[in-house]
Amino acid sequence: MNDMRVLERAVDNQDLKIAARDVDVYYGTTHAIKSVNVEILDKTVTAFIGPSGCGKSTFLRCLNRMNDTIDICRVTGDILLDNEDIYDAKVDPVQLRAKVGMVFQKPNPFPKSIYDNVAYGPRIHGLSRNKAELDEIVEKSLRRAALWDEAKDRLDQPGTGLSGGQQQRLCIARAVATGPEVLLMDEPCSALDPIATAQVEELIDELRERFSVVIVTHSMQQAARVSQKTAFFHLGELVEYGDTSQIFTNPQDSRTESYITGRIG
Amino acid sequence: MPLLWIVIAVLVLGTIGYVLGRRRAMASAEGDARSLHSLPNYYGLNVLLFAVVPALLVLSVWLLVQPVVIQRQVVNMIPDTAAQSAGELSLVMSDVRRVADGLDRAVELGALSREDARTIRTEFTNVRDRLASIGVALGDEVSSDVLRAAQRYRVLKTTGTIAMDAVVLLLAAIGLGYAYARTHKELRARNVVERAVLSLLILASTIAILTTVGIVLSMIIETRDFFRLYPWQQFFFGTQWIPSFEGGSELGLIPLLWGTIYITFIALVVSVPLGLFSAVYLAEYASSRLRSVAKPMIEILAGIPTIVYGLFALITVGPMLRDYFAQPLGLGTSSASVATAGIVMGIMLIPFVSSLSDDIINAVPQSLRDGSYGLGATKSETVKQVILPAALPGIVGAVLLATSRGIGETMIVVLGAGAAARLSLNPFEAMTTVTVKIVGQLTGDTDFSSPEALVAFALGLTLFAITLGLNVLALFIVRKYREEYE
Numbered sequence: 094m095n096d097m098r099v100l101e102r103a104v105d106n107q108d109l110k111i112a113a114r115d116v117d118v119y120y121g122t123t124h125a126i127k128s129v130n131v132e133i134l135d136k137t138v139t140a141f142i143g144p145s146g147c148g149k150s151t152f153l154r155c156l157n158r159m160n161d162t163i164d165i166c167r168v169t170g171d172i173l174l175d176n177e178d179i180y181d182a183k184v185d186p187v188q189l190r191a192k193v194g195m196v197f198q199k200p201n202p203f204p205k206s207i208y209d210n211v212a213y214g215p216r217i218h219g220l221s222r223n224k225a226e227l228d229e230i231v232e233k234s235l236r237r238a239a240l241w242d243e244a245k246d247r248l249d250q251p252g253t254g255l256s257g258g259q260q261q262r263l264c265i266a267r268a269v270a271t272g273p274e275v276l277l278m279d280e281p282c283s284a285l286d287p288i289a290t291a292q293v294e295e296l297i298d299e300l301r302e303r304f305s306v307v308i309v310t311h312s313m314q315q316a317a318r319v320s321q322k323t324a325f326f327h328l329g330e331l332v333e334y335g336d337t338s339q340i341f342t343n344p345q346d347s348r349t350e351s352y353i354t355g356r357i358g
Numbered sequence: 359m360p361l362l363w364i365v366i367a368v369l370v371l372g373t374i375g376y377v378l379g380r381r382r383a384m385a386s387a388e389g390d391a392r393s394l395h396s397l398p399n400y401y402g403l404n405v406l407l408f409a410v411v412p413a414l415l416v417l418s419v420w421l422l423v424q425p426v427v428i429q430r431q432v433v434n435m436i437p438d439t440a441a442q443s444a445g446e447l448s449l450v451m452s453d454v455r456r457v458a459d460g461l462d463r464a465v466e467l468g469a470l471s472r473e474d475a476r477t478i479r480t481e482f483t484n485v486r487d488r489l490a491s492i493g494v495a496l497g498d499e500v501s502s503d504v505l506r507a508a509q510r511y512r513v514l515k516t517t518g519t520i521a522m523d524a525v526v527l528l529l530a531a532i533g534l535g536y537a538y539a540r541t542h543k544e545l546r547a548r549n550v551v552e553r554a555v556l557s558l559l560i561l562a563s564t565i566a567i568l569t570t571v572g573i574v575l576s577m578i579i580e581t582r583d584f585f586r587l588y589p590w591q592q593f594f595f596g597t598q599w600i601p602s603f604e605g606g607s608e609l610g611l612i613p614l615l616w617g618t619i620y621i622t623f624i625a626l627v628v629s630v631p632l633g634l635f636s637a638v639y640l641a642e643y644a645s646s647r648l649r650s651v652a653k654p655m656i657e658i659l660a661g662i663p664t665i666v667y668g669l670f671a672l673i674t675v676g677p678m679l680r681d682y683f684a685q686p687l688g689l690g691t692s693s694a695s696v697a698t699a700g701i702v703m704g705i706m707l708i709p710f711v712s713s714l715s716d717d718i719i720n721a722v723p724q725s726l727r728d729g730s731y732g733l734g735a736t737k738s739e740t741v742k743q744v745i746l747p748a749a750l751p752g753i754v755g756a757v758l759l760a761t762s763r764g765i766g767e768t769m770i771v772v773l774g775a776g777a778a779a780r781l782s783l784n785p786f787e788a789m790t791t792v793t794v795k796i797v798g799q800l801t802g803d804t805d806f807s808s809p810e811a812l813v814a815f816a817l818g819l820t821l822f823a824i825t826l827g828l829n830v831l832a833l834f835i836v837r838k839y840r841e842e843y844e
Contacts, residue, residue, distance in 0.1 A: 137511070157732065159731065159732060160726065162728075162731060163725075164645065164646070187734050187735070187736050188734065189734075190731060190732055190733065190734035191733070192734075194732065194733065195728075195732035195733075196732075197728055197732070198727060198728065199725055201723070201725035201726055201728065201729040202729075203726060203729065203730070203743075203744050203747075203748070204726075204747060204748045205747065213733060213735075213743065214733040214734065214735075217733070217734070217735050217736075217739050217743070218734060263437070264729065265730075267733065268733065271733055271734060275762030
């Protein structure tokens with residue numbers, strides 16, 4: 094555990110972005126998430142850690158209502174984004190997902206050109222008035238995802254032709270292009286090699302300036318490296334939530350301590 | 359010995375070999391199956407294969423070769439003059455065979471003794487009458503040469519069959535003995551059986567391929583005969599189809615090809631949107647319960663015989679189109695029309711398009727859908743901009759397969775569009791297709807040396823070339839698609 098250096102990164106923002114109150118999730122008869130309460134801050138990286146099957150990905154998918162696409166999934170409790178309940182009947186899940194972007198475990202570029210991949214969101218949401226503005230959004234998003242230098246000469250080539258790490262950064266650029274307020278990342282580095290992982294982690298740290306980032310990860314080192322806040326899930330419960338440095342150096346719950354020292358998981 | 363018996367005898371030998379081989383293997387392992395290289399069954403099968411396969415192979419080759427050899431021997435006995443007077447050597451030979459069969463039958467019924475059958479001569483006996491009395495009718499007086507040839511034929515055939523029986527049974531016994539002697543616990547019997555299975559599979563696929571080649575070759579030969587009688591320029595570029603069995607026909611391909619293309623085009627205009635949209639609905643929107651009911655219901659359409667579709671075209675769609683569209687618009691008074699056949703054929707093709715497209719849309723990875731929904735796209739935006747482009751090559755393949763199915767369709771066209779070859783743009787006019795004309799030229803009394811009958815083969819070959827081309831194109835596109843996602 095020597096490489097688990099916890100960077101002394103103060104949480105410099107205390108604005109509440111997302112608040113979850115007593116959230117329960119059921120898959121059919123399975124009780125996947127049990128009464129979770131969590132408060133996610135703006136312009137902060139929050140990491141969800143925990144053993145496989147503990148419900149961290151399920152909870153993440155509740156935050157932009159991606160679970161709506163699964164028939165048997167039922168969510169109860171309140172999730173507030175900027176003090177508005179996202180499960181309220183008057184909220185359009187499609188609009189919500191434009192505000193709460195998502196990056197998935199496996200890079201999933203569309204079978205289109207790099208340019209069209211990034212321009213996909215802005216086009217369907219009508220974020221640009223003309224081609225020049227769209228070009229600008231694409232360039233800005235690719236720059237923000239640290240992919241511009243590698244991709245600028247091949248914007249018309251298919252996104253599926255990039256390497257795995259580049260594909261994942263393309264997916265991040267694609268999510269950034271719609272101008273979200275929150276970026277959800279579901280194990281974004283689990284399919285990447287160490288170099289690509291380092292690039293994406295660096296990127297996450299930069300994205301913190303503009304967005305609230307929530308990242309699910311299996312790697313405790315990664316959570317320690319990129320996040321300011323950490324939540325530990327176990328068997329569908331939120332066991333402990335606090336500053337990353339506190340969770341990793343001075344866990345309050347014995348289960349958290351067991352997990353980060355490698356005894357459960 | 360009749361053929362069936364010898365086959366049964368070989369199979370019985372094989373079964374005995376199976377039991378013996380299994381027992382010997384077990385004995386060599388001292389009753390412990392675990393110390394065998396293969397499972398005990400494999401040793402039995404190994405002996406069975408060695409007993410049966412070479413024997414049956416020799417049997418089938420012998421059956422093919424023996425008649426040729428005997429014929430060659432007997433032909434020498436027929437003088438050239440006899441052959442010339444009968445017109446064809448093959449006619450004389452069939453006479454010889456008929457007389458030989460008659461003699462066989464006479465011996466069987468006791469009308470002739472074996473000795474008599476071998477020695478009777480036309481000079482002393484009226485063979486024709488003798489055979490007629492036991493029910494074997496011969497067209498002509500039996501000449502002395504033919505009778506002698508027939509007797510020789512009988513002798514050769516009897517000897518040949520006895521030799522064959524002996525060789526086959528001997529071979530089966532040798533195979534059995536050899537494999538039995540080799541059976542030992544170290545023998546890799548399952549590898550032998552594996553190779554036998556492999557050859558069986560190869561044999562099956564070879565037969566399938568050779569059949570295709572045979573069909574194409576027979577078409578090519580007949581087509582060549584047609585082009586000897588009729589100039590190919592007039593066939594491929596002729597715009598008139600006026601066959602007349604008195605000669606002087608005009609056999610132009612263009613009107614038939616036009617009818618085929620026109621009807622298939624209308625069928626695709628009907629089936630592609632309907633099929634594709636229902637596939638999108640089933641794959642993306644419908645609940646799994648609805649899907650499990652609706653998909654088989656659509657696929658039932660593919661199970662309806664085309665003649666039933668034809669009836670539907672004839673009594674429902676045709677009159678309806680005539681009464682509500684063609685007559686009010688002043689476009690014709692025929693209930694048989696291109697539009698009728700095209701629409702009904704389109705309905706028939708819906709399941710081809712929808713079922714394949716549905717599978718292909720389902721094969722688009724879920725991660726692409728998640729990616730699109732995660733960016734705030736709606737379902738229809740996702741379908742239009744992500745799923746259909748990703749599935750496009752497969753959908754094109756499905757449409758091409760449906761097209762080649764439509765091009766080959768006959769019954770719906772006969773009943774829906776009539777049988778009049780015509781070049782016209784009016785969709786309410788009766789027209790016909792290549793397949794209908796193939797049927798038309800070959801039904802009834804046909805003389806296979808006239809171009810009017812032989813043209814059917816040229817039409818068939820043209821059609822085959824077109825559908826083959828479409829299928830190859832479809833396969834090529836589908837394969838390219840598969841490489842992308844697996």
